[in-house]
Amino acid sequence: xxxxxxxxxxxxxxxxxxxxxxxxxxxxxxxxxxxxxxxxxxxxxxxxxxxxxxxxxxxxxxxxxxxxxxxxxxxxxxxxxxxxxxxxxxxxxxxxxxxxxxxxxxxxxxxxxxxxxxxxxxxxxxxxxxxxxxxxxxxxxxxxxxxxxxxxxxxxxxxxxxxxxxxxxxxxxxxxxxxxxxxxxxxxxxxxxxxxxxxxxxxxxxxxxxxxxxxxxxxxxxxxxxxxxxxxxxxxxxxxxxxxxxxxxxxxxxxxxxx
Ligand code: URA
Numbered sequence: 335x336x337x338x339x340x341x342x343x344x345x346x347x348x349x350x351x352x353x354x355x356x357x358x359x360x361x362x363x364x365x366x367x368x369x370x371x372x373x374x375x376x377x378x379x380x381x382x383x384x385x386x387x388x389x390x391x392x393x394x395x396x397x398x399x400x401x402x403x404x405x406x407x408x409x410x411x412x413x414x415x416x417x418x419x420x421x422x423x424x425x426x427x428x429x430x431x432x433x434x435x436x437x438x439x440x441x442x443x444x445x446x447x448x449x450x451x452x453x454x455x456x457x458x459x460x461x462x463x464x465x466x467x468x469x470x471x472x473x474x475x476x477x478x479x480x481x482x483x484x485x486x487x488x489x490x491x492x493x494x495x496x497x498x499x500x501x502x503x504x505x506x507x508x509x510x511x512x513x514x515x516x517x518x519x520x521x522x523x524x525x526x527x528x529x530x531x532x533x534x535x536x537x538x539x540x541x542x543x544x545x546x547x548x549x550x551x552x553x554x555x556x557x558x559x560x561x562x563x564x565x566x567x568x569x570x571x572x573x574x575x576x577x578x579x580x581x582x583x584x585x586x587x588x589x590x591x592x593x
Contacts, residue, residue: 394420394510402517408437411521415494415514421507427495429456433518435478436486440589442524442557443467444515446533446564447493449500458489463566467530470565470578474586484589488522490515492537508537519555526588527557531564549581551588560585 339347401418405411412432424430431448434457443459451461459467471477471487480486493503493511515537519527529535532542538554539547539561547561562581563574 392420394506395513398510398513402513405517405521408433408518408521411514411517418510418514421495421510423493423495423497423503423507426498428453430494431456431458431491431496432494433488433490434458434460435488436480436483437488437522438483439486439488439522440483440525441476441487441528441585442519442522442526443487443489443528443530444534444538445489445491445530447491447500447503448496450496452491453496458491459565462569463564466565466569470582473579474582476586488524490518492533503533505536508533512537516555519557524557526585527555527559528585529554529559529561531562531567534564535561548577549584558588560588 397420398418401414402411405414412430415432416430418424427448429448431452435443445458448458449461449463452458452464458464467489468477476485476487478487478489492508492515494514497503497507527538529538532544535544535547536542538559539552541547544561544563544567548563550561552559552561560581563571563578568575568578
């Protein structure tokens with residue numbers, strides 16, 4: 335029988351893994367990947383049609399479009415995303431994070447991607463950034479829990495799966511998930527959309543540069559969109575809250591029909 339590790343050694347090994355970037359325990363027993371080296375590796379799934387000679391071509395974007403278009407309601411869309419197998423982020427995530435809030439809301443907020451807490455709870459914006467988002471919305475008398483559609487919001491993300499170590503999504507990952515967001519917007523049919531941060535702007539507008547884009551109304555998914563600083567950025571950069579406040583007031587004015 336293997337001798338159990340003493341506390342100090344176990345602690346040192348854990349610290350070492352955290353130092354290397356591990357954030358979650360994925361399974362109960364360790365896996366020695368070197369002994370698996372000879373096993374055939376799964377073929378990479380590509381966003382664009384694969385160019386590997388002889389291999390069947392996978393057009394992940396076309397498949398996402400077909401699944402998304404066939405979804406007749408939000409539950410169907412969530413199920414369709416659960417069946418989509420071409421995004422490798424899915425394999426490292428605990429949960430598919432679909433949405434929160436009131437589907438009848440006039441405002442739809444599109445964030446970037448789930449973080450650790452969101453992945454664990456299966457709900458968007460429940461960590462520190464989410465708490466700040468709740469406060470920002472409360473400041474203009476809105477919130478995800480409001481029963482009245484005029485004051486409530488509906489919240490989702492570009493990516494339904496947490497990227498490993500919260501890395502930025504790759505362009506092909508964004509591209510294959512856009513059909514699902516497009517359909518999500520069609521099904522919720524909000525009056526206005528808030529694009530939270532650069533990834534959300536990249537998916538909707540095809541460009542980044544939130545410092546320039548924020549506060550400038552644009553159109554995407556067939557709706558007026560307001561790009562705003564992401565609450566996670568505001569936590570790191572508190573002086574930018576002034577601009578975020580101006581954007582919230584602008585959103586409120588637009589909802590009241592005065593701009
Ligand atoms: N940041 C996001 O963009 N979305 C979340 O759900 C959480 C943090």
